[in-house]
Amino acid sequence: MDEAYESSNGAMKVLVILGHPRSPSLCSALANAYENGALAAELEVKKIDLGAIDFDLDVHPISPREQPLEPGLEHALQLIKWADHITFIYPAWWGVGPARLKGFLDRVLLPGVAFRERDDGRFEGLLTGKTAHLITTLDMPPWVYRFIYRAPGHNAMKRSALGFCGITTKRILALGPVKDSEPVRRAQWLEQARGLGFSLRNGASSYTDRFTTKLKSWLKALRLQFYPMTWMAYTVGALGAALISENWNLWVYWLGYACLFFLEAATVFTNDWFDYDSDRRNRNYGPFTGGSRVLVDKNLSFRELRVGIVMSLMAAAACAGLLVDDLAGNSDVPIVILIMTILGLGYTAPPLKLAWRGLGELNVALTHSFGVILCGYIFQGGELNNPFPWLISLPLLLAVMPAIILSGIPDFEADKQAGKHTLVDRLGPGRAALLAMILAAAAPLVVLFIKDQPALHGSFQGLLPLVLPHVFLLGFLTYRAWSQQRLCDRIDGLMVASLTYIIWFGLVPLLHLK
Numbered sequence: 001m002d003e004a005y006e007s008s009n010g011a012m013k014v015l016v017i018l019g020h021p022r023s024p025s026l027c028s029a030l031a032n033a034y035e036n037g038a039l040a041a042e043l044e045v046k047k048i049d050l051g052a053i054d055f056d057l058d059v060h061p062i063s064p065r066e067q068p069l070e071p072g073l074e075h076a077l078q079l080i081k082w083a084d085h086i087t088f089i090y091p092a093w094w095g096v097g098p099a100r101l102k103g104f105l106d107r108v109l110l111p112g113v114a115f116r117e118r119d120d121g122r123f124e125g126l127l128t129g130k131t132a133h134l135i136t137t138l139d140m141p142p143w144v145y146r147f148i149y150r151a152p153g154h155n156a157m158k159r160s161a162l163g164f165c166g167i168t169t170k171r172i173l174a175l176g177p178v179k180d181s182e183p184v185r186r187a188q189w190l191e192q193a194r195g196l197g198f199s200l201r202n203g204a205s206s207y208t209d210r211f212t213t214k215l216k217s218w219l220k221a222l223r224l225q226f227y228p229m230t231w232m233a234y235t236v237g238a239l240g241a242a243l244i245s246e247n248w249n250l251w252v253y254w255l256g257y258a259c260l261f262f263l264e265a266a267t268v269f270t271n272d273w274f275d276y277d278s279d280r281r282n283r284n285y286g287p288f289t290g291g292s293r294v295l296v297d298k299n300l301s302f303r304e305l306r307v308g309i310v311m312s313l314m315a316a317a318a319c320a321g322l323l324v325d326d327l328a329g330n331s332d333v334p335i336v337i338l339i340m341t342i343l344g345l346g347y348t349a350p351p352l353k354l355a356w357r358g359l360g361e362l363n364v365a366l367t368h369s370f371g372v373i374l375c376g377y378i379f380q381g382g383e384l385n386n387p388f389p390w391l392i393s394l395p396l397l398l399a400v401m402p403a404i405i406l407s408g409i410p411d412f413e414a415d416k417q418a419g420k421h422t423l424v425d426r427l428g429p430g431r432a433a434l435l436a437m438i439l440a441a442a443a444p445l446v447v448l449f450i451k452d453q454p455a456l457h458g459s460f461q462g463l464l465p466l467v468l469p470h471v472f473l474l475g476f477l478t479y480r481a482w483s484q485q486r487l488c489d490r491i492d493g494l495m496v497a498s499l500t501y502i503i504w505f506g507l508v509p510l511l512h513l514k
Helices: 026-040 071-082 099-108 142-148 152-165 183-202 207-222 224-245 250-274 276-281 302-326 332-345 360-379 387-407 412-418 423-427 429-450 464-483 492-513
Strands: 013-018 044-049 085-091 115-117 123-125 131-137 168-175
Touching (some): 013 026, 013 071, 026 044, 026 085, 026 131, 026 183, 044 071, 085 183, 123 152, 131 152, 131 183, 142 168, 152 168, 207 224, 207 250, 224 360, 250 276, 250 360, 276 412, 360 387, 360 423, 387 429, 387 464, 412 423, 464 492
Parallel strands (some): 013 044, 085 131, 131 168
Antiparallel strands (some): 115 123
């Protein structure tokens, strides 16, 4: 960043952009009031008056990058990069805004600066972390503009322009109707604008907004989309033990699941921490691949995530302690909890770093099949020498492996650059996809051989008619992605198919055992 635009005192850097083509005007008065409020809050403020800048409003080449910026626009672009917070003040003419404001956005929100196109054809905003306020004047009551006309200008600015580039609009102040408004009313609007500028002393977000945003970030970091399978497998193990012992301890059941939940939370948090180098390089991330990205997108800090790891481990330890007390005399309980903790954290955390050595996929499959089923089984008084938990876990392990392997394929290039030698890195994307399909097909074959074992109590009855069509679907989607050379792109559809495939191996036994 140009040194001329560095903040001198570490305060929030605020850029006020006046979009009205004429001055003086009500909008220019609002811009001055907003600027005075921000200055009173001891913030660093700079202002751009679009009416005072000489520039061509139209983009003439195919791409705006090919059109040289006029000095005023070059200066404005540097200020946009400099700013932490940007406020646009303009009249909503024809429901949208002045042509000068639209032309300004066309010229300065450049590809490679404000956004970029990813390899998979999707777009990514490059101005993330910045916030915005919008102050607009209307010739109609604000409620009419919002509810009758559905606020077209606000939506265009908030979502299509600023949001597309990664800027989060925190507040929209709509003022009107302007026509025939009394001086007293205009004075009230000016005070509102000044107050909005002054409110930045506590940040662009209100306390409620900050709390909600932080809560969403923690939920995103937890990656809750992967937890139902853990619960399902754990419950299958618990019901299997209760079926034999005819003893069901509800308190122990929920305590055991809470222990696993907090262990899984600590595991996904450590994954984000130790996979940061790979995640920040990843251009093919999606809801099921590439981590939660809370660190990459700066939704959470490393310090906050470290606190989350510690708190999750403390909660898991507390639940484990209660379990050991309640199940005193069962020496298998602390052993299985310790093994699950080591394998969970060892997925990416040193010294094991199993995912970095090509063992992460097997680790996840083991913990989410044998591991959680044995926990549910042992916590409800089951014996390790009983064949039930071992037999029912084997097909589940084979069903989990394809999803874990496939999830590593879009991350292949980023992992390779970061020095993370996953199974996909060792085999290559094509062979890894083939192995995933072989394992997916092996799961129902194993079921075919073991489903009539007395120890399983008919848990797999009715499973094959459900999973066999699913295997063919997985094979088709994988072949299509491979033939179209899209395996290393985002494969959200294939990931959904592979993850829902796992569900059958937990849901069918669960329904039989309940």
